[in-house]
Amino acid sequence: MANPNEQLAAWQKAALESTLNYAKTSLAGAEQLLKLNLEAARNALEQAGKNTRDLLAISDPQELTELRTKIAQANMQQTASYAQNIYEIVSHTQAQLTKLGEAQNSRINKEAAAGAEQLAKGAPGAEVAAAAFKSSLAATNAMMDSLNRATKQFAELSEASIKAATAGMFKVDKK
Helix, strand or coil: CCCHHHHHHHHHHHHHHHHHHHHHHHHHHHHHHHHHHHHHHHHHHHHHHHHHHHHHCCCCHHHHHHHHHHHHHHHHHHHHHHHHHHHHHHHHHHHHHHHHHHHHHHHHHHHHHHHHHHHHHHCCCHHHHHHHHHHHHHHHHHHHHHHHHHHHHHHHHHHHHHHHHHHHHHHHHCC
């Protein structure tokens, strides 16, 4: 049987590494969102300046109507593109966090199963407790698998909805 202090130190180290990986992934996603927002703000400022100059240069009411329509369409496209970029960043970050969680869950399950095996070998009658623990672990894993499948289905449905909405927006713009 492994030294309990060594086992505890290994668990703590693994927990620290998992926490750091979650933090790094979250910060990378936040950094991407910040870059996107700064770029969007810069583009919006440049576009507003250009639109204002164009509007000030117009003397014909018909040109004004055409320019307003053109500006509105460009704004809709930029908004749809911005929303799509946000969705992609958040989805990518969420997928990475899910992978980290699944890896951590797998590691914990292996360690728990090994601990149950050691428990079963330890004392007479401990097999019953180990079997109950293994049964509980199997039920928990089945529940987590169902939850993960439902989450993935929801993410796929959300992605399809976002893409359909974006595609519909661009089709309306081109009319």
